[in-house]
Amino acid sequence: MPSYDPSTFPPFAVTVDLVVLTVRRHALCALVVRRGESPFQGRWALPGGFVRTDEDLGAAAARELVEETGLCAHDPAAPAVGNGAHLEQLATYGDPGRDPRMRVVSVAHLALAPDLPAPRAGGDANSARWAPVVDLLGPGGGFGRDGEQSEPLAFDHARILDDGVERARSKIEYSSLATAFCPPEFTVGELRRVYEAVWGVVLDPRNFHRKVTGTPGFLVPSGGTTTRQGGRPAQLFRAGAATVLNPPMLRPEV
Amino acid sequence: MPSYDPSTFPPFAVTVDLVVLTVRRHALCALVVRRGESPFQGRWALPGGFVRTDEDLGAAAARELVEETGLCAHDPAAPAVGNGAHLEQLATYGDPGRDPRMRVVSVAHLALAPDLPAPRAGGDANSARWAPVVDLLGPGGGFGRDGEQSEPLAFDHARILDDGVERARSKIEYSSLATAFCPPEFTVGELRRVYEAVWGVVLDPRNFHRKVTGTPGFLVPSGGTTTRQGGRPAQLFRAGAATVLNPPMLRPEV
DNA sequence: TCAATAGTGTCTTTAAGACAGTATCGC
DNA sequence: GCGATACTGTCTTAAAGACACTATTGA
Incomplete structure (x- = not known):
């Protein structure tokens, strides 16, 4: 085991990204927000943000979920009903090149929500929307078909979304x-x-x-x-x- | 979405911890190493270490696996056979108090290995061993029964091990x-x-x-x-x- | 010989797939 | 009336559970 010196650890930024799924008009939809800054300015991305210094990962994800949708996250042990959403950790993405600015490790979370009136995103109505996942990923998980699709999601968010969708698809098989x-x-x-x-x-x-x-x-x-x-x-x-x-x-x- | 300023991000240390499981003499066993430093000095812990600056999370886990066991990690797409082990990401643990020294986010990985001759740990033979998971966790996942058990694992490693064991138990149901x-x-x-x-x-x-x-x-x-x-x-x-x-x-x- | 493990076969039961048919609303 | 959706029931089939039985080794 390598020497463990807290004063010389390599510095990382840690974020949470959210795959928020709902079913609208017979289609599985995901919440995406428009990026206002570089890189990927103007592109759609998954909602997310930095984990605060004294905040647990799940708490950071729940906080982002409230900020983006107003939904309260349910306790994972309780059945996910009512005006709260199910929230669980999905996976962590830490490729050194996934953010061109710095080393960012993102702990992605998956949220499942009932059909909601309309997303909100910090007061800017046009910067968040529910998008059908087939438009974001294509029928087979890739791009380049039909004409209804958006441009690819920012960063590695297409892969994160794909993993989240697959998690949801498999979990409803053996859970309620x-x-x-x-x-x-x-x-x-x-x-x-x-x-x-x-x-x-x-x-x-x-x-x-x-x-x-x-x-x-x-x-x-x-x-x-x-x-x-x-x-x-x-x-x-x-x-x-x-x-x-x-x-x-x-x-x-x- | 909060402002995204790369120069003021909260600093984190990112590590990988390994749940390495094998079957020895009809018992499910996990690889544990003896801690030589404070905190939890002298206690058993899961092997792990810092993620390097330009290293992917999976690469860091594979490197730790080689350092601790000599096993090569298989490509996840290929069937896990031979003298390599199956390796996959398990979950990420980032409670602010999980390490008393600093904020450490650990991306735990799960490795499944065939029965191996003996663990190695940087040349120190006594500092690593295969321990039956029932001794580490107790029959129900808790402590305080029988007399054969070790003292609790360091940090939150009992929970990580428990999650890894449950992952293995469920994955062999629907996979090979x-x-x-x-x-x-x-x-x-x-x-x-x-x-x-x-x-x-x-x-x-x-x-x-x-x-x-x-x-x-x-x-x-x-x-x-x-x-x-x-x-x-x-x-x-x-x-x-x-x-x-x-x-x-x-x-x-x- | 016996003990141990390997391998095959049969019967039962559970539960899914593929349908038909009836019930109760709005129009 | 008609169209739509809700609900119940039956037959078939796939596959697991619970067994009995034979096969082939070493001691």
Whole structure:
């Protein structure tokens, strides 16, 4: 083990970047902000900022989340419902060349939020937006298709976003985290459309209904019904106490 | 978004810590090193060290792994076999009080290695050892049981180790990563004993054999046989090209 | 011979996939 | 009425769990 001398450690800057995902109009969307400064001035980027001197990594991510969206981060142990978002650490990115100015290590976090009215970004309305991830990454995770896409994200944020999307896609398989995309009360159909948007597939409504209502602790009937989707009124549910789904939801083959 | 001034960023030290796991004598073991300096002098800790100024995080982890064990880290895309170890990023720990001397953010990595002759630690034979994780963490992840346990690990390394063990336990469910604990050629029984040691359960040898040999691309017969386990000679296999197991291996209920 | 491990086969049970059919709303 | 969505039910199939049985070595 190398000698450990606190006075000669190589200096780093440490930031948190946020992959904030939501489902809007049947599409998985991510929160991006317009950069006002060089480098990558004018390009879209993930929200983020420096970790403060006496602040834990998770606290820094929660603070950034409030600043960007007004969402409160839930305790990770509690079910992610209500007007708070699920927040968890994603991965850390520290390539020496990822920021041209200096050595920056970014601890990326993943947040899952229900559909929100509109993002805010320090008062500047035009500097933040929800963008469909297919526009930001392309259908296969790369660029260069169709005409609807933005230019590439700043820094290595396309890779971070891709990792976050893949984390969300896999986590809703074996956890009840898909409810974090829903309002406090939701129908089975709304939950199914969340899975369809995140996975980019079409699911059989009957088998889906059997699966989610048959998994103990996943959904709890709230008593009410709604007709906001049209058709026959649907029963309303809240997220139950279960956090892991065993057996898991199976993502259909491509 | 807060102002981004590279000249006034809060200074951090960034380290990598390693959770190196192996299976020895039917027990899941972790590599720990004896601390020679304060704080926690004389206590066991996970190996690790500073990230160098122009070094990627994964490169720093791979360098530490070589320094501590002599193992080469495999490319994450390639199957983890042979005399190299599987290495992946685990999580990042940055609580402001986790190191009493200064603000240190540690990017923990997880390495899975086959059974090795003996650890080395800079020439000092007594300063590194393979310790059963049940001795380091206790059966339930806590301390205070039996008499066989060491004193708690230094810093927050018990939590890091616990996270690494849980990552390994879940990853061998849906990936072929259990072969990273095996030598280049191994039998079905040896692979089963890896699962049993990592999960701490007993598996049905017949169902296990059906499962692993029936999953395409998991195991490839190497042609030879061995009798090193006693009893009827067993067919030898190498790890196949498959990296994900679908459907997964099912971990029995507790 | 026996003990130990390797390997194959069968029956049962769980749960997913693929459907059909009925129920209850707005229009 | 019609269209839409919600919900229940049935048949089939994939795969795990729980066994019995045979095969091949060393001691």
